[in-house]
Amino acid sequence: MFDANQAWSLPKAFDICPRLAQLDAYWIEEPTHPDDVLGHKRLADAIAPTALAGGEHVPNRVVFKNYMQARAIQFIQVDATRVAGVSEFIAVSLLARKFGQKVVPHVGDVGQLHQHLVLFNHVVLGLEKVLLEYIPHLRDRFCQPAEVQDGLYLPPQEPGASCDLKDSSG
Numbered sequence: 001m002f003d004a005n006q007a008w009s010l011p012k013a014f015d016i017c018p019r020l021a022q023l024d025a026y027w028i029e030e031p032t033h034p035d036d037v038l039g040h041k042r043l044a045d046a047i048a049p050t051a052l053a054g055g056e057h058v059p060n061r062v063v064f065k066n067y068m069q070a071r072a073i074q075f076i077q078v079d080a081t082r083v084a085g086v087s088e089f090i091a092v093s094l095l096a097r098k099f100g101q102k103v104v105p106h107v108g109d110v111g112q113l114h115q116h117l118v119l120f121n122h123v124v125l126g127l128e129k130v131l132l133e134y135i136p137h138l139r140d141r142f143c144q145p146a147e148v149q150d151g152l153y154l155p156p157q158e159p160g161a162s163c164d165l166k167d168s169s170g
Contacts, residue, residue, distance in 0.1 A: 003029040006057065010039045017043060021050035027075055029053040037063070040072035053077055056106030060084065061091040068099040075130070079106040080113055086161075093121050107133045111146040112162035115153045141165055 013031040034057040044052045053075035067073050076096045080089040096103045105114045121127040139145035143164040147154040156162050
C-alpha cells in the first residue's frame with residue numbers, strides 16, 4: 001500500500017501511480033485532492049487492476065456516493081470522526097454495500113470507535129472484513145483502549161463505544 005496523502009497534482013499522479021502499480025501495490029491511497037472525483041476515476045481506469053483508496057478527507061455520504069457511482073476509488077476509507085458521526089458512517093457503509101465496495105475505515109486517532117463500526121459492517125451489513133489500521137499513540141488517554149494482539153483487534157468487552165476519555169484534570 002502506498003499513501004500519497006493528497007500530495008500530487010493529477011498530472012503528477014498520472015506519472016507516479018502507473019510506476020507504483022508495477023510494484024504490485026494493494027492500493028494507492030489519496031493520490032490527489034479528494035474533491036476531484038472525476039480525476040480519481042480517470043486515474044483508477046488508467047492503473048486498473050491496481051486499486052485506489054480514499055475517503056479520510058471526504059466530508060459526507062453525498063461525495064462518497066459520487067465516488068462510488070463513478071467507481072473512482074475501490075476502498076472506501078470513511079472516518080466517523082470526520083463525517084457527521086456514526087449515523088453518517090453507517091449511511092456510507094450502506095452505500096458501499098449497494099455499490100459492492102469495500103469499507104476500510106480511516107482510523108486516525110479513534111480506533112476504539114472504528115473497531116465497533118467494522119464489526120457492525122461485517123456482522124449486520126455483511127460487508128467483507130479487509131483490515132483496520134492501528135494507531136496506538138493515544139491509547140493511554142482512553143478508559144477502554146482498543147486491544148490488539150498478533151495483529152488483530154480483540155472484540156471489545158465493555159458496553160458502549162469505547163471512547164470514554166480518562167479524567168485528566170487531576
